[in-house]
Amino acid sequence: MEINTGDTAWVLASAALVLFMTPGLALFYGGMVRSKNILAMLMQNFFCMGLVSVIWAALTYSLAFHGTGKYLGDLDLAWMRDVATTQPTGFALTIPPLAFLAFQLMFAIITPALITGAIADRMKWLGWVLFLALWAILVYAPVAHWVFSPAGWLFKRGALDFAGGTVVHVNAGIAALAAVLVLGKRKGWPHHPMPPHSLPFTLLGAGILWFGWYGFNAGSALAGNALAAQALVNTHMAAAAAMLGWLIVERLKSGHATTLGAASGLVAGLVAITPCAGFVAGMAPIYIGLIAGALCYLAVSLKFRFGYDDSLDVVGVHLVGGIVGSLLLGLFADVSINEFGRDGVFLDGGWGLFGDQLVAVGATIVYSFVVTFAIVFVLDKVIPGGIRVTEEDEETGLDQTQHAETGYAFERV
Amino acid sequence: MKLIVGIVKPFKVDDVKEAVKELGVQGLTVSDVQGFGRQRGHTEVYRGAEYEIDFVPKVKIEVLVDDGDVDRVVQKLVETARTGKIGDGKVWVVPVEGVTRIRTGESGPDAL
Numbered sequence: 001m002e003i004n005t006g007d008t009a010w011v012l013a014s015a016a017l018v019l020f021m022t023p024g025l026a027l028f029y030g031g032m033v034r035s036k037n038i039l040a041m042l043m044q045n046f047f048c049m050g051l052v053s054v055i056w057a058a059l060t061y062s063l064a065f066h067g068t069g070k071y072l073g074d075l076d077l078a079w080m081r082d083v084a085t086t087q088p089t090g091f092a093l094t095i096p097p098l099a100f101l102a103f104q105l106m107f108a109i110i111t112p113a114l115i116t117g118a119i120a121d122r123m124k125w126l127g128w129v130l131f132l133a134l135w136a137i138l139v140y141a142p143v144a145h146w147v148f149s150p151a152g153w154l155f156k157r158g159a160l161d162f163a164g165g166t167v168v169h170v171n172a173g174i175a176a177l178a179a180v181l182v183l184g185k186r187k188g189w190p191h192h193p194m195p196p197h198s199l200p201f202t203l204l205g206a207g208i209l210w211f212g213w214y215g216f217n218a219g220s221a222l223a224g225n226a227l228a229a230q231a232l233v234n235t236h237m238a239a240a241a242a243m244l245g246w247l248i249v250e251r252l253k254s255g256h257a258t259t260l261g262a263a264s265g266l267v268a269g270l271v272a273i274t275p276c277a278g279f280v281a282g283m284a285p286i287y288i289g290l291i292a293g294a295l296c297y298l299a300v301s302l303k304f305r306f307g308y309d310d311s312l313d314v315v316g317v318h319l320v321g322g323i324v325g326s327l328l329l330g331l332f333a334d335v336s337i338n339e340f341g342r343d344g345v346f347l348d349g350g351w352g353l354f355g356d357q358l359v360a361v362g363a364t365i366v367y368s369f370v371v372t373f374a375i376v377f378v379l380d381k382v383i384p385g386g387i388r389v390t391e392e393d394e395e396t397g398l399d400q401t402q403h404a405e406t407g408y409a410f411e412r413v
Numbered sequence: 414m415k416l417i418v419g420i421v422k423p424f425k426v427d428d429v430k431e432a433v434k435e436l437g438v439q440g441l442t443v444s445d446v447q448g449f450g451r452q453r454g455h456t457e458v459y460r461g462a463e464y465e466i467d468f469v470p471k472v473k474i475e476v477l478v479d480d481g482d483v484d485r486v487v488q489k490l491v492e493t494a495r496t497g498k499i500g501d502g503k504v505w506v507v508p509v510e511g512v513t514r515i516r517t518g519e520s521g522p523d524a525l
Contacts, residue, residue: 190462193465195464254463260459313460
């Protein structure tokens with residue numbers, strides 16, 4: 001295929017947009033933790049931009065996107081060998097391979113960053129560094145290969161995931177659950193209140209996420225064309241509707257429409273539309289957003305019922321939102337939007353696509369849960385003193401004990 | 414000499430300050446404090462999870478006065494800080510053994 005400059009420009013810009021989501025996510029989460037842990041939260045997120053990028057160059061880009069294996073790619077492009085001249089396997093791109101490498105890297109960065117919201121306030125810095133490296137290689141690379149690479153078994157099966165409903169959100173969401181099951185609850189949870197220390201940060205972060213998500217979803221068209229425009233409009237409408245869906249249920253159930261509810265609702269909508277963005281049209285994104293906003297609001301209370309401390313609701317928003325979006329795609333998908341898509345139930349495509357979506361979601365859940373659980377379990381055994389900070393360090397806060405810094409150095413006696 | 418300690422609603426601080434100044438009080442100290450009385454705390458809801466916030470923000474006002482001024486100042490403080498609703502706060506008076514002005518070394522009522 002010939003290189004198209006318009007397509008290239010849009011994908012390069014999208015890579016920058018998606019990169020910006022990680023600092024946005026850092027603020028979104030950072031505002032929700034207690035003030036003694038703000039820097040640790042920002043750091044866990046920012047560090048993904050460092051470590052995951054280097055691993056991507058050395059290893060994981062090749063594992064995810066080159067090679068014809070059903071379950072994992074090969075190492076032909078490892079160590080940046082021939083990456084500028086070799087197409088990712090099975091793609092017929094109109095952009096330079098390096099634009100694709102950069103764009104996909106940003107997804108690999110933000111996916112493990114999502115997990116930080118669940119494990120907030122209690123993991124050792126060294127634990128996070130080792131976890132991140134292992135997870136990027138053992139979980140992200142294979143799952144991305146299954147779903148995004150035309151050689152992958154879920155892609156071949158016909159499961160659809162436009163921009164990462166399973167690869168990013170279901171994957172990170174179920175990993176978050178596995179991690180907190182090994183890690184345990186924060187000291188004092190749920191009896192001791194741990195309200196957000198800066199909701200203005202959280203809202204700023206949510207705004208950055210919404211902005212960056214246009215690159216995430218519309219960039220996944222890998223072209224500057226009508227499909228990209230459709231994906232951008234779908235993304236926007238789903239976020240808007242999900243904010244309304246969350247706030248309506250919240251107002252009815254707890255009496256107030258809250259700022260945290262608005263931020264959480266719009267993110268839930270963005271999550272749910274991610275797999276669907278290039279496969280649906282019309283009012284579908286609004287229905288998907290409304291459903292996701294309402295369901296995710298109900299889902300964040302599950303942790304109290306089952307007693308797992310998913311601190312900032314990665315399970316409630318990303319796992320549930322990702323499942324809702326991936327499955328609703330089986331109903332709303334419309335092949336007239338995208339020739340590489342399929343028709344869902346509502347377009348008389350039958351239940352075939354829905355079934356394949358179930359398989360993709362189920363396979364991601366099982367694989368990611370098992371491997372993530374094993375990674376955290378093993379690290380907890382091999383790190384001296386365990387992967388968790390001591391009770392005293394947890395009480396003092398991760399900023400001081402893990403990074404020797406203070407987030408808010410107000411002058412006081 | 415006595416120390417008058419008042420716990421009042423934050424929005425009443427300016428009114429109280431102006432009122433006791435009119436009585437000739439030369440100085441006072443304020444600090445942000447938290448606590449609970451009969452008002453108890455309040456409830457905040459984050460993502461559907463309710464948190465009881467037990468401690469309500471208040472302002473503590475401390476005024477040093479000569480024995481003869483105690484009743485007037487306390488009465489003025491109570492009048493000014495009262496809204497009639499629960500959570501108006503409290504005032505109490507404690508004896509003071511000695512006071513010294515650091516700049517001049519004056520002590521006793523002269524230092525007030």
